[in-house]
Amino acid sequence: MIRKILLLPGDGIGPEISLQASRLLAACQEAGLDIAVEEALVGGAAYDAHLDPLPPETLQKAKDADAILLGAVGGPKWDTLEDLSKRPEKGLLGLRKHLGLFGNLRPAILYPQLAEASSLKPEIVSGLDIMIVRELTGGIYFGQPRGIEMRDGERVGFNTYVYSESEIERIGRVAFKMARKRGKKLCSVDKANVLEVTILWREVMNRLASEYPDVELSHMYVDNAAMQLVRAPKQFDVIVTGNMFGDILSDAAAMLTGSIGMLPSASLNESGQGMYEPCHGSAPDIAGKNVANPLAMMLSVAMMLRYSLSEPALAERIEAAVGQVLDGGLRTADIASEGMRTVSTDAMGDAVLAAF
Amino acid sequence: MIRKILLLPGDGIGPEISLQASRLLAACQEAGLDIAVEEALVGGAAYDAHLDPLPPETLQKAKDADAILLGAVGGPKWDTLEDLSKRPEKGLLGLRKHLGLFGNLRPAILYPQLAEASSLKPEIVSGLDIMIVRELTGGIYFGQPRGIEMRDGERVGFNTYVYSESEIERIGRVAFKMARKRGKKLCSVDKANVLEVTILWREVMNRLASEYPDVELSHMYVDNAAMQLVRAPKQFDVIVTGNMFGDILSDAAAMLTGSIGMLPSASLNESGQGMYEPCHGSAPDIAGKNVANPLAMMLSVAMMLRYSLSEPALAERIEAAVGQVLDGGLRTADIASEGMRTVSTDAMGDAVLAAF
Ligand SMILES: CC(C)[C@H](C(=O)O)[C@@H](O)C(=O)O
Numbered sequence A, B: 001m002i003r004k005i006l007l008l009p010g011d012g013i014g015p016e017i018s019l020q021a022s023r024l025l026a027a028c029q030e031a032g033l034d035i036a037v038e039e040a041l042v043g044g045a046a047y048d049a050h051l052d053p054l055p056p057e058t059l060q061k062a063k064d065a066d067a068i069l070l071g072a073v074g075g076p077k078w079d080t081l082e083d084l085s086k087r088p089e090k091g092l093l094g095l096r097k098h099l100g101l102f103g104n105l106r107p108a109i110l111y112p113q114l115a116e117a118s119s120l121k122p123e124i125v126s127g128l129d130i131m132i133v134r135e136l137t138g139g140i141y142f143g144q145p146r147g148i149e150m151r152d153g154e155r156v157g158f159n160t161y162v163y164s165e166s167e168i169e170r171i172g173r174v175a176f177k178m179a180r181k182r183g184k185k186l187c188s189v190d191k192a193n194v195l196e197v198t199i200l201w202r203e204v205m206n207r208l209a210s211e212y213p214d215v216e217l218s219h220m221y222v223d224n225a226a227m228q229l230v231r232a233p234k235q236f237d238v239i240v241t242g243n244m245f246g247d248i249l250s251d252a253a254a255m256l257t258g259s260i261g262m263l264p265s266a267s268l269n270e271s272g273q274g275m276y277e278p279c280h281g282s283a284p285d286i287a288g289k290n291v292a293n294p295l296a297m298m299l300s301v302a303m304m305l306r307y308s309l310s311e312p313a314l315a316e317r318i319e320a321a322v323g324q325v326l327d328g329g330l331r332t333a334d335i336a337s338e339g340m341r342t343v344s345t346d347a348m349g350d351a352v353l354a355a356f
């Protein structure tokens, strides 16, 4: 059965790194993988062409696809758009919401070859392997009411942080199952000493815990979690949290590794359909210069093969190829270090393909 | 004119470190400072005594005081209190709100003597000196509506993230003025690509910028800010942000220094009245063991002398005494390192007093 992959290059460095992903997909096809790859516009690129960051045609293609690969969206060019609903980010948020991609998996792994790249001391981060499970279709990102309006003679901006029991339960189960497959430790992050919505969050996590007696559940306030990630990140195995806290903590955790250019992520819905994207953003400052690191995007292909296409063998081949290239001393500029060879986006893609 | 100081020891290690602060206040009196020091209950201690984390008597004393020194509140003992309004944290939040302490100053400074204590590489953090200006009486901490209620047959938790133009302007001015006194660089942190309330935040900051042409204003999304703090914290001078983001980022920034036990903070209102407290929490795990670091609390006294009592000379004497003690090799357990002498809370207090 042929599976449909939708490639959404997006903005900034998105197109360059997507090119390397699409070469990798072609290599997978040659290796026997039965897929059809389509491309579509999203984000600023779609706004420029259609005045809409998520054109109906793109959304339809996304719904029809078995899996989606996304480069990155956004950039200063669109940051001044008055109408928030037209911003590139709304393309990404719309995809997440319309496809119900509530389960965001963001690994923070330290590649042993890149231990030097971290700003933290080696003993603090060596062997780091955290999985952050972030709720992606609820919370303050989507809560109503929201807006800016006049009250008592001045403007007031407001957003709503909201979760229902069923939303919390759904993401909780993803996290407990993930912990079960890993180190069996789950830390739920909230601000239950201040926010009612996270009191409910904590309560539901506690209730679920009885169904997963083999997993050790703990709770941490978000401010403490941000501190503990800096102080002693290896204390964590799986972290589960809401959309906003997950956005902040997953970026901090990714940066601990010093190589955010290496980290893929997955966003899954109830039926296992997924969108895969690098953890890094669109990096407009280096776009078009052929210096971006394509590895997070290529590793996103591997993650897709594993989670949405059930092709673990091919996923492993990609991961092994990346490891081999790093062992060989090739580095893009973001992970460059003394004694290693700094190469372009294309050359890094070439090397991975040669090792595949 | 005699000035009134209210000491609120609170919970956990609060009482032990407050004892050292009160010895220091007595030494200041001997040195000629005209103050009257009172004590009162707040947080869990007040709940235990009066079933109220902020008894009316404490609030009245706080209103009457020229400045307040607070140890810390909270602990596992009260974490299971069903009624959020009775939790120790509500004592602290109530003080902030009732006294209008909207301007929270949280310095993250690396003490050269403690450079080793950081989990980051020395070259990344040496000389670090960031000031985080956090809005403290608005945002999602206090927004209405809030609660947990039934909707469509299930419970839903919700909070409201809200800021008015005047609230943003008020904290913005504090931050611009602070930047003017320091490195003249201000970074405003928001999530304006997703949240309307922070679009208004960014707009107001931009408008204020024209009044402070000598200050260079930049904007950063909160997820990126969390990353940049880990990657290259020395790029920051002053950061201004809302209550929730400020809670998270200031704790991460404090932890970068490796010595959160050293960092004081100030919370000021329009009339310059202030509450001073350590950045660290109540640390219930080490409470009562005479091992807690009293220096953040003693440095909070210095901050109070500088900002609320206009006694910079005395403030400097305290800071110099702390520096001398560190130079002499004394360390509490949290900042212990090889070759240094680990001492108790009391002994550290003795040493600072002797050097004062
Ligand atoms: C681009 C932005 C809307 C997005 C988010 O905040 O979710 C990004 O930061 C991410 O984490 O995927």
Ligand SMILES: CC(C)[C@H](C(=O)O)[C@@H](O)C(=O)O
Pocket: A193, A194, A223, B074, B089, B092, B093, B247
């Ligand atoms: C104790 C808690 C309510 C408080 C806060 O979240 O503001 C604390 O974390 C702080 O930062 O002072």
